[in-house]
Amino acid sequence: MAQFGFAERHVPFTVEPTGLDRDRFLPENRRRLSPPALRTFLAIADLWGLNEEERRLVLGYPSRSTYHNWAKQAREHGSFILDADVLTRISAVFGIHQALGVLYASEAEGVAWLRGPHQATVFGGRPPLALVTSGTQDGLMIVRRFLDAARGGLYMAPNAVDAAFTPYGDDELVFT
Known part of the structure; x- marks a missing residue:
């Protein structure tokens, strides 16, 4: 069928998605x-x-006995199988931890960010850790994506610690 003077051409899809x-x-x-x-x-x-x-909330809220069994087996280098949901949650925690390590000079500063109130819209004044420990995979992924964006240079609204910060003036920059 021709439309706007162009004939439609069917090209076979040869690459599998x-x-x-x-x-x-x-x-x-x-x-x-x-x-x-x-x-x-x-x-x-x-x-x-x-x-x-x-x-337990971060891990998807397994029973206490299951959690303790996993922890015991892990510490003893035993063999056990976590389901894909739990491994995905743990992967999100790894991503959060890694991003905090990139964004903050010390582990203590990263933990302080997690535990302190944050004014970004996704946190609504609550600590990011509240989303991490909400029991949902979405909560974990929101924090991970937020930190990945901040790590990539997207704007992150200042916390209370930075409220009194004033930008440096040209006269304060010294090149030697």
């Missing part, structure tokens, strides 16, 4: 990843000062 690599979700891959992922999560949770309830 890239899809989700399902092999990454095979039990043997999850078995390989689960113990070191949970050990690392526990170390980050210690750094952030998360209590048991908050840790």
Whole structure:
């Protein structure tokens, strides 16, 4: 059919679209990843000062006995398999931790940012940690994406710590 003087041409689609690599979700891959992922999560949770309830919320709220079994197995380098949802949540925590390491000079400053109120719209004056420990994967991903954007140079509204900051003037910049 011709439209606007151009004939429609059908070009066969020869490249397969890239899809989700399902092999990454095979039990043997999850078995390989689960113990070191949970050990690392526990170390980050210690750094952030998360209590048991908050840790369970981040992990999708497994029962206390399941959580303690996972933690015991991980610390003893045992073998267990976390489901894809839990591994995705842990991956989001890794991304948050990594972004904080890029944005802040010390771990303490990164933790202070997580625990302090934030005026960005997505946080509504609440600490980002409230979203991290909301129990939803969405909460984790919102914080991770926010930090990834900040790390990439997008504007991040100042916190209360920066409220009194005044920009440097030209007379204060000295080149030697």
